[in-house]
Amino acid sequence: MKAGGDSDRKMMNDAEDDILIKNFLDGDAESFNILYERYRKQLYSYLNRLLGGQSALADDIFQQTWLKVIDQLPRYRSSGKKTLAWLITIAHNLAMDHFRRNRKSSGDLTGDVAELEASMVCDDASEPWRDMHRSELEQALNKALDELSPEFREVFLLRQDDVPFKDIAEIQECSINTVLARMQYALKKMRRCLAEWQNAGRNGV
């Protein structure tokens, strides 16, 4: 269950972020360092998982994101977004630009949307993750994540980071229903991947 303390802490963080940003805009570099320290790991982790282990690309987009943040901070307050959602929106746009340039994602996405409909109908009730060790589960999940298209993978990763569906919808510029459908599809496809992984292991493939 979500504790009320969690949302209080987030609100407090947002208020503190506003003070840090104001101080930075008054010329205090240390305030930016505190803000950076607060979100750097989360953003780095999000990008690495979203980009499926392409660490050089993740590094590049991570740096580009922060450089954009530094440039855009004077206009940040008028955007009205929470700091993490704002950071992720910038990183998301940069990552999607990369996927668009490589064309790979659009093909994947079309396939996923078509598959989405089918997956909603036929679903098996097995629970392969229950028999897996933690490390095996993580390995299988990383493989399953790689098989998702970026938009679907992103919804899953952002929910892992406790980003609300409403904020994900804003980041992906779509409706909450679309985000929710992507999340359900991601979960179903990952479950199927885990089952395949386990069957392959049992059959010694």
Place this chain on the structure above:
Amino acid sequence: MKNCESIRERMLSGEDSGEIRSHLEGCPECALMLSFWESVKSSGKSSLADVPASLDFAVMAKAAEAARRHRNASLLKKFLWIPAAAVLFVSAGVVIFSMSESGDGKISASEKPVAAAVKLMSWDSLDTEILVLSAELESAGSSIDLANPELEASADYLKTAPSAIIDSSHRSKKSITVI
């Protein structure tokens, strides 16, 4: 089930309520989804490497440079009023000076009441001083040592001057108007 969509949104958002629990009892598909989500929610996050130091350094260097720019801009904004106030002060001084120069000793409408009162008071005290001085001269005129030619000339002048000075000061007073 009909309300699966709204229940899923809430359960995948982390909500835990009686309504959700009772739905899950009657809906194995939603129960399976939640069970899987809870198993993988925190998976894969701990094994990630930390941000490389070179990235930290690049970002912080850029931030320090931007902070310097912001500091300079905010200092400029903070102290911009000083030259503006100086210009305003000098302009006001020039205007007041030129107005007082063009007044020919009269108190103009722009002069403040206090200044006008000071002027009137000095005219009145001049009258009194002249009257007292002339009376003293008249009574003590004979005792002045007239051997000194300069004193003799002054005494002669003062014997005739008071009335002329008083008349002149009264004429000036007539021209004083306070608005």
